[in-house]
Amino acid sequence: MNKTINQKAWLFVIPVFILVAFNAAIPLMTVVNYSFQETFGNNVFAWEGTRWFKQILQSERFHAALGRQITFTFIILLIQIPLGIGIALTMPKKGWGVPVCLILMSMPLLIPWNVVGAMWNIFALPDIGFLGHSLNGLGFDYNFTQQPGDAWFTTILMDVWHWTSLVVLLSYAGLNSIQPAYYQAAEIDGASRWATFRYIELPKMKKVLTLAILLRFMDSFMIYTEPFVLTGGGPGNTTAFLSIDLVKMALGQFDLGPAAAMSLIYFFIVLLVCWVFYNLMMKNEAQS
Amino acid sequence: MSLELKNVEKKVGIDTHIYPTNLKFEKNTINVLLGSTLAGKTTLMQIMAGLDKPTSGEIWFNEKNVTGMKVQKRNCSMVYQQFINYPNYTVYENIASPLVITGVNSNEIKERVGKVAELLKLSAMLNKKPDELSGGQQQRTALARALVKDSDLILLDEPLANLDFKLREELREELPKLFEDRDCIVVYATTEPSDALMIGGNTATLLEGKVIQYGKTLEVYNKPENLISAKVFSDPPMNIAEVKKNGEICKLTDNTVQWKSSAKIKDGTYKIGIRPHNITTYKEGNNSVEIMGKVQISELSGSESLIHFTNGNLNWVSLSNGIQQKNVGDDAKLYMNIDEFLYFDQNNRLVKNG
Numbered sequence: 001m002n003k004t005i006n007q008k009a010w011l012f013v014i015p016v017f018i019l020v021a022f023n024a025a026i027p028l029m030t031v032v033n034y035s036f037q038e039t040f041g042n043n044v045f046a047w048e049g050t051r052w053f054k055q056i057l058q059s060e061r062f063h064a065a066l067g068r069q070i071t072f073t074f075i076i077l078l079i080q081i082p083l084g085i086g087i088a089l090t091m092p093k094k095g096w097g098v099p100v101c102l103i104l105m106s107m108p109l110l111i112p113w114n115v116v117g118a119m120w121n122i123f124a125l126p127d128i129g130f131l132g133h134s135l136n137g138l139g140f141d142y143n144f145t146q147q148p149g150d151a152w153f154t155t156i157l158m159d160v161w162h163w164t165s166l167v168v169l170l171s172y173a174g175l176n177s178i179q180p181a182y183y184q185a186a187e188i189d190g191a192s193r194w195a196t197f198r199y200i201e202l203p204k205m206k207k208v209l210t211l212a213i214l215l216r217f218m219d220s221f222m223i224y225t226e227p228f229v230l231t232g233g234g235p236g237n238t239t240a241f242l243s244i245d246l247v248k249m250a251l252g253q254f255d256l257g258p259a260a261a262m263s264l265i266y267f268f269i270v271l272l273v274c275w276v277f278y279n280l281m282m283k284n285e286a287q288s
Numbered sequence: 289m290s291l292e293l294k295n296v297e298k299k300v301g302i303d304t305h306i307y308p309t310n311l312k313f314e315k316n317t318i319n320v321l322l323g324s325t326l327a328g329k330t331t332l333m334q335i336m337a338g339l340d341k342p343t344s345g346e347i348w349f350n351e352k353n354v355t356g357m358k359v360q361k362r363n364c365s366m367v368y369q370q371f372i373n374y375p376n377y378t379v380y381e382n383i384a385s386p387l388v389i390t391g392v393n394s395n396e397i398k399e400r401v402g403k404v405a406e407l408l409k410l411s412a413m414l415n416k417k418p419d420e421l422s423g424g425q426q427q428r429t430a431l432a433r434a435l436v437k438d439s440d441l442i443l444l445d446e447p448l449a450n451l452d453f454k455l456r457e458e459l460r461e462e463l464p465k466l467f468e469d470r471d472c473i474v475v476y477a478t479t480e481p482s483d484a485l486m487i488g489g490n491t492a493t494l495l496e497g498k499v500i501q502y503g504k505t506l507e508v509y510n511k512p513e514n515l516i517s518a519k520v521f522s523d524p525p526m527n528i529a530e531v532k533k534n535g536e537i538c539k540l541t542d543n544t545v546q547w548k549s550s551a552k553i554k555d556g557t558y559k560i561g562i563r564p565h566n567i568t569t570y571k572e573g574n575n576s577v578e579i580m581g582k583v584q585i586s587e588l589s590g591s592e593s594l595i596h597f598t599n600g601n602l603n604w605v606s607l608s609n610g611i612q613q614k615n616v617g618d619d620a621k622l623y624m625n626i627d628e629f630l631y632f633d634q635n636n637r638l639v640k641n642g
Binding site: 179181182184185187188189190191195199200203204 | 377390
């Protein structure tokens with residue numbers, strides 16, 4: 001068959017190219033540009049090679065921020081995934097309870113991030129906030145603006161409140177796609193509730209849970225707005241996760257070179273972890 | 289051993305899913321529940337298994353009332369239309385699962401699983417996961433799980449419906465043999481009359497939550513108590529026409545087709561049911577009568593030819609052996625085997641077969 005040659009088709013693709021160039025490629029290249037040079041403003045640049053990268057990779061500040069970030073992400077995944085599955089398991093499967101639960105569950109997801117931060121900031125204030133005041137009233141010495149432990153506790157609680165719903169909704173969808181016959185078969189076999197969960201529900205939710213973990217990993221690893229509004233990274237640097245630290249460096253100290261290098265390293269870490277996750281997911285897919 | 293449903297009724301809200309039903313299945317029998325979708329086959333089976341409770345009525349097993357007894361306490365197994373296996377267990381572990389739960393010792397498990405696997409031709413794939421198997425093998429695994437348990441009651445809910453034609457035929461032939469020397473009651477639900485005929489045993493015809501007739505499969509097929517039972521047990525659908533009997537002469541009210549009948553039934557108006565395979569493009573049997581028709585659809589189904597035609601105001605379906613091509617719109621001459629006609633009275637009750 002003769003292939004029709006029609007170069008006009010490019011016209012359809014060009015807008016996308018331009019769009020992607022403006023919102024991804026060009027900004028990224030700017031960052032790459034900054035990361036290898038020193039700038040003093042007025043468009044004066046001096047070549048620095050890999051100096052900024054070395055500096056960042058060796059800096060204790062970066063190590064500390066990365067450590068905090070990994071700890072935070074690990075903790076929230078450890079809480080949100082089991083909690084989300086647990087809530088999804090207890091949600092009703094039919095009747096009026098379904099829309100009620102679904103709406104309640106999606107509420108936190110619909111609130112803008114900075115509003116969540118502001119809400120929790122006011123909620124947790126030790127003197128006037130409901131949470132802070134109550135905790136102090138109960139005899140706990142709680143002050144998230146001054147005590148690092150309290151700041152972490154509040155940030156994690158906020159993130160769990162904000163994002164567990166996502167895991168719940170995904171798990172619920174996964175659970176609902178299991179045919180009732182599986183449960184009946186388990187019942188006939190005399191399988192316990194735990195065995196039903198372990199050998200039917202969990203394997204059937206595997207794909208959707210991988211997705212949930214991936215999404216929650218990415219989002220929490222790049223978290224900025226909520227802790228920025230809640231604690232501003234404080235007290236001291238104790239809740240300054242990678243993004244917060246990055247913005248401090250870039251805009252607070254105007255260290256554009258190191259900040260750009262850090263952005264790229266940050267970007268590669270996220271990319272690497274996603275790539276690993278993606279491959280694990282695909283490996284599972286290939287097996288089944 | 290017997291399973292008896294006494295006046296079992298199932299209502300959900302204002303809908304009646306099962307009208308009061310009495311059925312008794314004896315030891316070592318295969319019982320087919322035959323009916324279209326929504327006839328209540330699955331509901332009945334779930335009530336039999338104890339997965340669902342009847343709204344009223346009782347279930348007796350071995351002369352004991354088991355109504356409301358939990359499914360775990362009954363010794364039954366079930367196979368579904370979907371291939372239900374534990375996804376991350378191997379075939380071996382899947383088959384062994386009901387035994388492991390009941391605490392059978394491992395040597396015996398090995399032996400019993402081995403036996404069943406051989407019976408179902410699964411020996412070569414005991415280490416595979418269900419996802420790696422074909423549909424037929426997955427369903428064999430589910431069947432093996434049901435058989436390994438030595439249940440008193442084995443329920444098969446349209447087990448072949450999701451298989452392709454060839455696998456269906458293959459497994460359908462094997463099924464009755466699998467249950468031959470087992471001490472159990474088998475209940476088999478299907479929408480296909482041919483399944484029931486192939487499996488034999490007993491058949492209950494169902495329509496819209498009512499059991500229409502229960503008896504030996506061939507008897508139900510040859511002597512349907514009434515028109516509904518005959519319709520349920522006929523695929524392609526049965527041809528039904530009105531006939532006037534006057535002395536020896538029977539004549540279709542709708543057209544000029546007439547024949548002599550030695551039937552000892554009163555003169556009057558009857559309905560006759562004619563199964564499609566008793567209308568053929570060639571003469572079959574000793575007594576046949578011609579019918580002319582305009583061909584509407586002519587299609588092949590395997591090695592059989594299905595011809596839809598009109599005669600008078602009625603649509604007829606005929607099923608002939610071999611390839612009998614007709615052109616749509618042509619006039620065709622077909623033969624009806626009058627020895628196979630089913631006569632029903634005005635109340636749709638069978639008055640004569642043949």
